[in-house]
Amino acid sequence: MIMRVFFIFNLEGFGVINWLNAVVGLLVWLCFYRFWQNQSSPGPKAWPIFGSMFELVANVNQLHDWLLKYFEQYDTFRVPTFGRSYIYTVDPVNVEYIFRKNWKNYGKGRLIPSQLSDLYGRGIFTADGEQWEWHRKLLQRQLFSSIYRKYNLDIYIGAGNRVSSMLIQLALKGTKEIEMQDIFRRMAFDSIFQNVCGVELESLSSSFPKIGFVEAFENAEILSMQRAVDPFWKLKRLFVLGSEAILKENLSLLDEFVYKIIKKRRSEVKDQNDSQQDVRGDLLSRILILSKDDPKVDSDKNIRDVIMNTIEAGRSTIANALSWTFFMICNHPHVETKILQELSKVMEGKEVCICKPCGQGTNGNESLMNNISTYANLLRHDTLCEMHYLHATLTESLRLYPSVPVDAREALSKDKLPDGTRVKKGDFVSLVPYSMGRMKFLWGPDAAEFKPERWLKDGLFQPESSCKFSVFSVGPRKCLGKDAAYVQMKVIVAILLWFFEFKLVAGQKVSYRIAPTLPMSENGLLLKFELRNWQNILELNGCATK
Numbered sequence: 001m002i003m004r005v006f007f008i009f010n011l012e013g014f015g016v017i018n019w020l021n022a023v024v025g026l027l028v029w030l031c032f033y034r035f036w037q038n039q040s041s042p043g044p045k046a047w048p049i050f051g052s053m054f055e056l057v058a059n060v061n062q063l064h065d066w067l068l069k070y071f072e073q074y075d076t077f078r079v080p081t082f083g084r085s086y087i088y089t090v091d092p093v094n095v096e097y098i099f100r101k102n103w104k105n106y107g108k109g110r111l112i113p114s115q116l117s118d119l120y121g122r123g124i125f126t127a128d129g130e131q132w133e134w135h136r137k138l139l140q141r142q143l144f145s146s147i148y149r150k151y152n153l154d155i156y157i158g159a160g161n162r163v164s165s166m167l168i169q170l171a172l173k174g175t176k177e178i179e180m181q182d183i184f185r186r187m188a189f190d191s192i193f194q195n196v197c198g199v200e201l202e203s204l205s206s207s208f209p210k211i212g213f214v215e216a217f218e219n220a221e222i223l224s225m226q227r228a229v230d231p232f233w234k235l236k237r238l239f240v241l242g243s244e245a246i247l248k249e250n251l252s253l254l255d256e257f258v259y260k261i262i263k264k265r266r267s268e269v270k271d272q273n274d275s276q277q278d279v280r281g282d283l284l285s286r287i288l289i290l291s292k293d294d295p296k297v298d299s300d301k302n303i304r305d306v307i308m309n310t311i312e313a314g315r316s317t318i319a320n321a322l323s324w325t326f327f328m329i330c331n332h333p334h335v336e337t338k339i340l341q342e343l344s345k346v347m348e349g350k351e352v353c354i355c356k357p358c359g360q361g362t363n364g365n366e367s368l369m370n371n372i373s374t375y376a377n378l379l380r381h382d383t384l385c386e387m388h389y390l391h392a393t394l395t396e397s398l399r400l401y402p403s404v405p406v407d408a409r410e411a412l413s414k415d416k417l418p419d420g421t422r423v424k425k426g427d428f429v430s431l432v433p434y435s436m437g438r439m440k441f442l443w444g445p446d447a448a449e450f451k452p453e454r455w456l457k458d459g460l461f462q463p464e465s466s467c468k469f470s471v472f473s474v475g476p477r478k479c480l481g482k483d484a485a486y487v488q489m490k491v492i493v494a495i496l497l498w499f500f501e502f503k504l505v506a507g508q509k510v511s512y513r514i515a516p517t518l519p520m521s522e523n524g525l526l527l528k529f530e531l532r533n534w535q536n537i538l539e540l541n542g543c544a545t546k
């Protein structure tokens with residue numbers, strides 16, 4: 001074949017040097033062609049071969065604000081790097097196309113799953129196609145069942161009680177300031193673990209215990225992410241060296257713990273069916289009971305992957321969202337007042353002493369804890385649904401500080417977006433909720449301001465299209481835990497704000513840290529706290545004491 005080409009183009013006698021010149025010339029031409037192509041597309045300046053790599057690396061620690069700067073000029077732009085482009089968009093029409101209309105062409109792809117699959121296996125966050133569909137259907141069936149919803153709510157109420165008890169104990173020891181992000185991180189991990197596995201990890205205590213499973217999970221996640229910038233990770237994994245050796249150790253600990261729970265639960269629910277009164281509510285039991293005819297459920301590895309992915313889904317998302325919400329509430333005292341007014345209105349008439357200065361009298365802390373627990377138990381689904389202002393506050397905080405700031409997909413084949421942007425196979429195409437939430441063309445001239453009121457009409461919460469408020473993603477792969485997330489966040493805010501007063505510790509600089517979610521930087525959120533002054537609440541609404 002090659003000889004035929006030589007013959008046709010009469011290339012015999014071309015000479016080695018000439019050949020080399022031709023090949024180098026072709027490569028240089030290709031580089032400059034690509035350079036020229038990238039130069040003419042919207043986005044940061046692109047250099048031959050390296051594309052915009054240098055600018056990207058220089059800005060990686062403030063990635064979200066760097067992207068935002070470009071979104072002030074373009075709705076969609078390209079960041080070319082060595083072999084592929086990263087395309088970012090805040091254009092709702094492109095978002096709808098990528099995530100809904102042509103979603104099958106934009107999946108988890110190959111690169112990210114290859115780095116994360118030791119931790120998450122072939123679970124919902126790493127799988128495409130049939131495997132993803134199996135996970136999604138399995139979870140969908142459980143997450144919206146009434147047994148599971150009730151079980152979850154009880155977990156969240158328990159978590160609210162535990163955080164309160166922890167704060168009271170800390171206050172007794174004379175502590176006046178706390179790092180709230182760490183408390184929310186512990187609370188969210190404990191809750192999702194109990195929700196998924198039916199086991200309490202008990203990391204919420206005033207002694208701030210280190211829990212082996214939690215540490216191993218967090219280490220494994222960081223080490224798996226670091227593979228993205230380590231070209232030798234596969235070699236290191238092969239020879240069990242350095243970071244890969246540590247990752248392996250953490251993964252073994254996680255697997256041992258999880259497989260033990262799966263085994264135990266299999267034997268416990270072996271003969272149970274869903275109609276029994278004492279049926280367990282945790283996700284693992286429910287899957288084992290309800291899907292026992294599904295051959296894939298027989299595989300402990302599949303179940304392990306479901307567990308790991310669901311823990312990941314509900315862990316840092318909730319902790320981040322609550323941390324930023326408290327940050328915003330502390331910065332906007334009138335929002336706190338309105339939440340308290342709503343709480344007292346919604347809870348009015350419920351059989352609880354919500355307005356008395358309980359716990360500050362003779363019965364002391366025990367009475368206060370009883371009061372907190374009685375109040376918390378009244379936070380049932382119907383009561384939470386009445387809290388429109390709190391719902392709006394959480395949504396507004398997520399608009400500005402979305403738990404998943406960049407939602408990326410890999411193009412499985414070449415394509416063209418509605419605005420004409422060309423996509424090559426292997427390009428990463430991302431919607432950027434962090435920037436979307438700040439776009440004036442979407443939210444008006446006050447887009448940067450924190451205004452829960454923008455979500456309310458006549459006091460009722462008004463949802464927005466997910467192509468505009470994309471915080472929970474869009475289309476067939478949108479978040480499965482959105483409702484559960486709101487329930488948990490509302491319970492925690494309703495309990496903590498009612499019983500405690502929080503103020504920002506002055507002088508701290510609160511910013512984000514780069515991660516797949518949007519945690520605050522290392523120092524977290526330092527808050528001063530004390531028991532709420534009940535007299536203020538009484539005055540707030542002229543509330544009648546019981």
Ligand code: HEM
Nearest residue numbers: 313314317318321403404471472473477478479480481485
């Ligand atoms: C404030 C809280 C939360 C936010 C902002 C959030 C946001 C998101 C986003 C943006 C995605 C798409 C991620 C991707 O494309 O890879 C997602 C997926 C998902 N979320 Fe959430 N999430 C939250 C809480 C939860 C909770 C509590 C659960 C479960 C109990 C959950 C379960 C899931 C699952 C299973 C998926 C995968 C859906 C799929 O790929 O089909 N999420 N979530």
